Amino acid sequence: xxxxxxxGRRALLGLAAxxxxxxxxxxxxxxxxxxxxxxxxxxxxxxxxxxxxxxxxVEYRAVGSGxxxxxxxxxxxxxxxxxxxxxxEERALVGxxxxxxxxxxxxxxxxxxxxxxxxxxxxxxSLVGLFAGEITRWDDPRLGRENPGVALPSxxxxxxxxxDGSGSTAMLAELCATIRPSxxxxxxxxxxxxxxAGVGVRGSGAVARRVxxxxxxxxxxxxxxxxxxxxxxxxxxxxxxxxxxxxxxSIEAATSGGQRSEREVFDVDLEGAYPLVSCSFVVVxxxxxxLERGSAVARLLYWMLGAHDAGAEELxxxxxxxxxxxxxxxxxxxxxxxxxxxxPLD
Amino acid sequence: xxxxxxxxxARTDRLVSWAGALAFAGLLAPVLGxxxxxxxxxxxxxxxxxxLFAALVGSLELCALALLFGLPTGLLAGLHVAELxxxxxxxxxxxxxxxxxxxxxxxxxxxxxxxxxxxxGASSLLPSALALGLFIAPAMARATxxxxxxxxxxxxxxxxxxxxxxxxxxxxVCLPSVRSSLGGVALALxxxxxxxxxxxxxxxxAVRGLGAAVFGDSPSLALxxxxxxxxxxxxxxxxxxxxxxxxxxxxxxxSALGRSVGERRA
Amino acid sequence: xxxLPPPSRKALAHRGSASGQAIFASLARAGSALLALxxxxxxxxxxxAVLRGxxxxxxxxxxxxxxxxGELGLGGLALSTSASLLLGGLLATPLALFxxxxxxxxxxxxxxxxxxxxxDGAVAVPSVVVGLWVAVVGGAALERxxxxxxxxxxxxxxxxxxxxxxxxxxVAYAVFTAVPxxxxxxxxxxxxxxxxxxxxxxxPVATRGLVGAVVLGxxxxxxxxxxxxxxxxGRPSAAPTLRGASGTLGSVLVDEYLDAFRASHLAxxxxxxxxxxxxxAATHLGSRxxxxxxxxxxx
Numbered sequence: 001x002x003x004x005x006x007x008g009r010r011a012l013l014g015l016a017a018x019x020x021x022x023x024x025x026x027x028x029x030x031x032x033x034x035x036x037x038x039x040x041x042x043x044x045x046x047x048x049x050x051x052x053x054x055x056x057x058v059e060y061r062a063v064g065s066g067x068x069x070x071x072x073x074x075x076x077x078x079x080x081x082x083x084x085x086x087x088x089e090e091r092a093l094v095g096x097x098x099x100x101x102x103x104x105x106x107x108x109x110x111x112x113x114x115x116x117x118x119x120x121x122x123x124x125x126s127l128v129g130l131f132a133g134e135i136t137r138w139d140d141p142r143l144g145r146e147n148p149g150v151a152l153p154s155x156x157x158x159x160x161x162x163x164d165g166s167g168s169t170a171m172l173a174e175l176c177a178t179i180r181p182s183x184x185x186x187x188x189x190x191x192x193x194x195x196x197a198g199v200g201v202r203g204s205g206a207v208a209r210r211v212x213x214x215x216x217x218x219x220x221x222x223x224x225x226x227x228x229x230x231x232x233x234x235x236x237x238x239x240x241x242x243x244x245x246x247x248x249x250s251i252e253a254a255t256s257g258g259q260r261s262e263r264e265v266f267d268v269d270l271e272g273a274y275p276l277v278s279c280s281f282v283v284v285x286x287x288x289x290x291l292e293r294g295s296a297v298a299r300l301l302y303w304m305l306g307a308h309d310a311g312a313e314e315l316x317x318x319x320x321x322x323x324x325x326x327x328x329x330x331x332x333x334x335x336x337x338x339x340x341x342x343x344p345l346d
Numbered sequence: 347x348x349x350x351x352x353x354x355x356a357r358t359d360r361l362v363s364w365a366g367a368l369a370f371a372g373l374l375a376p377v378l379g380x381x382x383x384x385x386x387x388x389x390x391x392x393x394x395x396x397x398l399f400a401a402l403v404g405s406l407e408l409c410a411l412a413l414l415f416g417l418p419t420g421l422l423a424g425l426h427v428a429e430l431x432x433x434x435x436x437x438x439x440x441x442x443x444x445x446x447x448x449x450x451x452x453x454x455x456x457x458x459x460x461x462x463x464x465x466x467g468a469s470s471l472l473p474s475a476l477a478l479g480l481f482i483a484p485a486m487a488r489a490t491x492x493x494x495x496x497x498x499x500x501x502x503x504x505x506x507x508x509x510x511x512x513x514x515x516x517x518x519v520c521l522p523s524v525r526s527s528l529g530g531v532a533l534a535l536x537x538x539x540x541x542x543x544x545x546x547x548x549x550x551x552a553v554r555g556l557g558a559a560v561f562g563d564s565p566s567l568a569l570x571x572x573x574x575x576x577x578x579x580x581x582x583x584x585x586x587x588x589x590x591x592x593x594x595x596x597x598x599x600x601s602a603l604g605r606s607v608g609e610r611r612a
Numbered sequence: 613x614x615x616l617p618p619p620s621r622k623a624l625a626h627r628g629s630a631s632g633q634a635i636f637a638s639l640a641r642a643g644s645a646l647l648a649l650x651x652x653x654x655x656x657x658x659x660x661a662v663l664r665g666x667x668x669x670x671x672x673x674x675x676x677x678x679x680x681x682g683e684l685g686l687g688g689l690a691l692s693t694s695a696s697l698l699l700g701g702l703l704a705t706p707l708a709l710f711x712x713x714x715x716x717x718x719x720x721x722x723x724x725x726x727x728x729x730x731x732d733g734a735v736a737v738p739s740v741v742v743g744l745w746v747a748v749v750g751g752a753a754l755e756r757x758x759x760x761x762x763x764x765x766x767x768x769x770x771x772x773x774x775x776x777x778x779x780x781x782x783v784a785y786a787v788f789t790a791v792p793x794x795x796x797x798x799x800x801x802x803x804x805x806x807x808x809x810x811x812x813x814x815x816p817v818a819t820r821g822l823v824g825a826v827v828l829g830x831x832x833x834x835x836x837x838x839x840x841x842x843x844x845x846g847r848p849s850a851a852p853t854l855r856g857a858s859g860t861l862g863s864v865l866v867d868e869y870l871d872a873f874r875a876s877h878l879a880x881x882x883x884x885x886x887x888x889x890x891x892x893a894a895t896h897l898g899s900r901x902x903x904x905x906x907x908x909x910x911x
Contacts, residue, residue, distance in 0.1 A: 064871035065871070066870075066871035066873040067871050067872075067873070070873040073873065089874075093873065093874070162846075163841075163846025163847070163859075164867045164870075164871060165867070165868050165870075165871030165872060184681075185681060187678075187681070188679070188680015188681040189680055190679065190680050191871060192679040192871075192877075193678065193679075193680030193849075194677075194680055194681065194847075194848075194849025194850075195847060197856075198847065199845050199846060199847065199857045200845060200847045200859075200867075201576060202846065202866075202867060203573075205576055205577045205578050205579075206576030206577075206578075208578035209576060209577060209578035209583075212578055229578055229579075355808070356805060358805070358807060359806055362807040363714070363806075365714075366710055366711065366713060366714025366715075366718050367718075367719070369706075369707050369710035369711040370711035370712075370714050370715055371711075372707050372711065373707055373708060373711040373731070373734070373781055374727075374731070374734060376734075376742075376745075376774055376777075377730070377733065377734045377737055377778075380741060380742070380745055383745065419643050419646050419647065420643070420647075421643065422639055422640045422642060423644040423646070423647050426640035426644040427644065429640070430637055430640055430641070435644075438648075439644045439647065441897065442644075442648050442651050443647055444893065444896050444900055445896070445897070446647060446650060446651055447896055448831050448892035448893045448894075449835070449888075449892050449893065450834065450835035450837050450862060450885075450888050450889070450892055451835055452835075452837045452865060452866065452885075453658075453888070454650075456654075456657070456658075456885060457650070457654045460657055461653065480650050483646070483650075484647060487643070487644075487647060511633055512633060513632055513633045513635075513636035513637070516636070534732065534736065537736040541736065541737070541739070542738065542739075543738070543739075543838055544836075544837055547838065548869065568740050571740055571741070571744070572740050572842075575744050586744065587744075590740075590741045590744055590745075593738055594741055597733070597736045597737065597738060598730075598733030598736065598737065599733070601732045601735065601736040602729040602730065602732055602733045604732065605728065605732040606729060
């Protein structure tokens, strides 16, 4: 969002740097990279943070969670952002103790495009059946039984999936594998999987577009944004057997009022909880090598976790319940520079 | 040869001529169709905005920076091969230039992303320009070398005979004699670079559409178009078509201009 | 950059300074060295990434590609890449060669220059625009033919054809115009029509260069990874078929490289990049060798 420094300004800055200190105080630049989905939310937070802290700049490159992890491994950034908690393999790859701080909640919705049909309910079995390529037509009796009174059209199911590596893919594949363990060996798990059918497009916007254009389409996109864009989203069967449509309330229900750990909000056994819920995380090394930079990182994260940003309603994320962000703030005490904590213990 | 076979042969000749003209039209039809189609789509979806031309300026800026990296490198390498290097070194550099010229431009993005881009923070201008410069340099090197080989030997010898140092002969006699052709090549390469989005995919990170951030994280019209076209928002699609139109017209005009500049031999 | 001042009196006055020659030589050498460095860095980077995940090497030729299950074979992707190239080449070649032949040999001289300028413009058409068009127009048509999802490979072949045809025609034009006029005139003096003169006198001489033109056009299309990834359907795990979505070596790079972080995944993608690099270099070098000496001006 922030304008690229124009060439002229860049040249001036360079000149100022050459003329030495006193001309312009070079701000401290913190850099992060990673998840695309919450990037709009982050950009907005960072812009507000920069306004409140004139000496600090925060640069964020939305290269995807995997790219963020890769850059954190290469130690070229201060923090990375992911859509899902790191698994053991990813933690091992990063190689140093890190804090995973939840920043927001995400819900993944299954968007469908069926002429004349506005509500769709999917049991756990049919969800896997659809994405394993076994249910290929919308008038399949299995779907008909679950949607009494809904005239499902006689159309083939056109799956719309992500072709680029994505946390959304990982989330859906994880749910499918939870329901049917053989799914992970047949289709796969992780950020890129081999969907047995459908068309892959790049980015969640493209999924939404293709679903909107294709009768019979079924795709997965961030739920709240898709609903705002006018896409119909399916209600999914949660672990309790309830059929729950994605909404801010049903996504927050997965945290049980913020009482659950941020790593355990996915497919929970709670009343009214939507199953495809995750946290966005900021991942930052616990031990900070430079004192000044480390304390700036700590300030940024502390500020982010306390910023209950107004205007989030048009963003593709749900702000964390305050008890959860409070816990995350307390986690920040573990940030240290050579053993001494970077934040005062309150 | 009888009279009838003569008319038949003449008719065949005419037929082939017409068929050839048709084939050539078929060759150009997609381009003209594209220009027209994107114009109509953009108008229908209301894609033309002032911001678009701001994006074009940003794109030209990136392109200019890329040329600044790519042209001197290519020119110098071409001079090296044509004027200085021994046959074995010349063959090696020529081959390197051909390998680079044959490499998918995407790979330059991979290279810059894995080396330079990590150190330049969130700004994408410099890495993007470097990647595009790598795309320009090998082609420029090959063109320089080939153009220099066309310089009449007599001109070179006359200049050397005047007692000029060899490097002065190259810089002040040989190069100026092909400068309009070189200019044409440079213009055509700039046009190609302007439309090249693949390496920027990696140097610019994920880019939102043209509407979201024209001056922000998308300095390139081509890359912005790529991002906008996959948006669900019809307004954004309109911008993608409008960008396609502007890009097409600019690129086609620049390379056609490159041709006419190149033709006007000094 | 290219326009340097003509030999001035000042330049002539400072004749033969050894340091000038040394500076010139080292600058020129630096230019070549930069190109060599870029090549070495690209190769080194990719080879290093492959070596960081050596466990993928044995399975690299297999047909199954699915990072989600750890099947990392590039065979299927290589097949669909070459299939789309061949198919696209078959579509583009007749049109491009015949069109170029007409422009060079049969077209009225007055239209030659403007049409050549247009052809030069067509060579530079950005691939994203072609991709956008094929995705929207071709995709819809193919979906009507091949069912939902259309045909990724046919769409990719369309992109290849659209991207390579102008380049093929442009190089072929240069090859035709390089054929000495004496050959044509001889045939015409013997009573041949223009077409007969082309067939008898020009085509046999130009054949090698025309093959080079086609190879160069395909080399160009091979590099257009982004346009192909826009239309191929984004499902590289699918077996290469003509129906439905699929993937190519270039499309997985476009889609997955930025986000990949596992050593094995990166090694596979780097191997795909190396294959593309080798193919691109081979086709480019090959076409150079075929065209060499046939064109008067660099195409």
